Amino acid sequence: MGEIILDVVNQRTAFPTKRGMLQAVNGVNLTLERGRTLGVVGESGSGKSVLARSIMGLLPRAAQTGPGSSVHLNGRDLTALSERELRPIRGREVSTVFQDPMTALNPTLTVGAQLIEGLRHHLGMPKRAARARAIELLRSVGLPQPETRVDQFPHQLSGGMRQRVAIAIAISCEPDLLIADEPTTALDVTVQAEILDLLQRQVRERNMAMILITHDMGVVAVRCDDVAVMYAGRIVEQAPVRELFQRTRMPYTAALLSSIPRITDGPHRRLDAIGGRPPDLIHPPAGCAFAPRCKFASDPCQGVMPALEGDERHRFACHTPLQVEAVA
Ligand SMILES: Nc1ncnc2c1ncn2[C@@H]1O[C@H](COP(=O)(O)OP(=O)(O)OP(=O)(O)O)[C@@H](O)[C@H]1O
Ligand SMILES: [Mg+2]
Numbered sequence: 001m002g003e004i005i006l007d008v009v010n011q012r013t014a015f016p017t018k019r020g021m022l023q024a025v026n027g028v029n030l031t032l033e034r035g036r037t038l039g040v041v042g043e044s045g046s047g048k049s050v051l052a053r054s055i056m057g058l059l060p061r062a063a064q065t066g067p068g069s070s071v072h073l074n075g076r077d078l079t080a081l082s083e084r085e086l087r088p089i090r091g092r093e094v095s096t097v098f099q100d101p102m103t104a105l106n107p108t109l110t111v112g113a114q115l116i117e118g119l120r121h122h123l124g125m126p127k128r129a130a131r132a133r134a135i136e137l138l139r140s141v142g143l144p145q146p147e148t149r150v151d152q153f154p155h156q157l158s159g160g161m162r163q164r165v166a167i168a169i170a171i172s173c174e175p176d177l178l179i180a181d182e183p184t185t186a187l188d189v190t191v192q193a194e195i196l197d198l199l200q201r202q203v204r205e206r207n208m209a210m211i212l213i214t215h216d217m218g219v220v221a222v223r224c225d226d227v228a229v230m231y232a233g234r235i236v237e238q239a240p241v242r243e244l245f246q247r248t249r250m251p252y253t254a255a256l257l258s259s260i261p262r263i264t265d266g267p268h269r270r271l272d273a274i275g276g277r278p279p280d281l282i283h284p285p286a287g288c289a290f291a292p293r294c295k296f297a298s299d300p301c302q303g304v305m306p307a308l309e310g311d312e313r314h315r316f317a318c319h320t321p322l323q324v325e326a327v328a
Contacts, residue, residue: 074093
């Protein structure tokens, strides 16, 4: 076992709504070792972003967490810390890259000023050293002409360049954990692969851990070590990537996998959306939340919630798992 950076225990996050409490994340357990990338996948609304925000302590004020939830980062329980105690940890120990780089950038400050601020604040670097480091970081994320770009404002950059800057800011203080929530969705297809390459390289070179949130199983296949599949706020299947792809047990995971576009499909093939509607998170079904959409569902699936079971290597929550060949 490598060094454990992140340990999430029974994370539960709910939001009050007019119709009642909406349970967005419902008992998630996760551990992540240094140097590894965990892919978190699932349909829209399955709780991926709320999970990420719960880990970062970046939830709206009205959100309710627990009972019994904890998020340990480098051995310290973040849920026990005040906002003031959390601030120096964000950026320094954990940082994020979001879908829209503009959320991470301040439109009124130059790229350099934003990088330098973090370097001075978190690492106590003197101004000149921080500027030199900022240029170096911009170069390391592949921004062309970093010496000139450092003095430009975000609106002077393309979308792909802005995301590179956001990544430079996210890695600038060498965090142990990077959480990337659909970091390439807003970008051109050609730029997407470059940004994912960049993230992967940074994680490897800096020996960080990364959570890569996506709904693209194709991205998971080539970018991640392990996968957690989310449905209705829970992890319903979890395994190393190869194991998950070769020995898929949960019918929902199989449905997600069958939606990967193949090169031979041509550019305009529509993805097979999974039939049926996502569950109501305010009045969830008593049994498996996927049962109403599952062609394998039987009686216990409707009435009894399946637990996430299995061994270290492969866990799944299903009463009627897909059959796979036993491995010797
Ligand atoms: N501030 C909020 N108030 C109420 N409900 C919320 C809030 N934020 C998220 N939710 C609900 O929580 C559930 C999970 O949302 P979340 O954003 O985590 O989904 P996601 O898996 O990230 O989806 P996507 O793939 O579309 O980004 C959804 O039903 C969403 O409507
Ligand atoms: Mg999301």
